[in-house]
Amino acid sequence: MIELTVDGTPLQAPAGQSLAAVLITAGQTVLRSSPSGTPRGLFCGIGVCQECRVVVDGVVTRACVTPAVAGMTVTTGRT
Numbered sequence: 050m051i052e053l054t055v056d057g058t059p060l061q062a063p064a065g066q067s068l069a070a071v072l073i074t075a076g077q078t079v080l081r082s083s084p085s086g087t088p089r090g091l092f093c094g095i096g097v098c099q100e101c102r103v104v105v106d107g108v109v110t111r112a113c114v115t116p117a118v119a120g121m122t123v124t125t126g127r128t
């Protein structure tokens with residue numbers, strides 16, 4: 050198990066699991082909001098649609114193709 054921070058909250062997860070799986074397991078199915086306020090989250094799951102964008106250590110990242118790494122800081126765009 051590793052520990053990462055999601056929106057300021059510490060979270061434990063299996064090392065190497067996709068960040069999207071970590072977030073969904075933690076109950077966070079909405080990862081960001083569209084400009085119109087529509088909730089967005091995992092859609093394709095293979096890195097194509099970019100609906101799962103979150104910010105990891107200051108860089109916009111697709112959660113579905115990013116492995117969870119110890120110490121990473123994740124910011125979702127949920128409003």
Ligand code: FES
Nearest residue numbers: 092094096099113
């Ligand atoms: S869910 Fe489509 S790129 Fe991540």
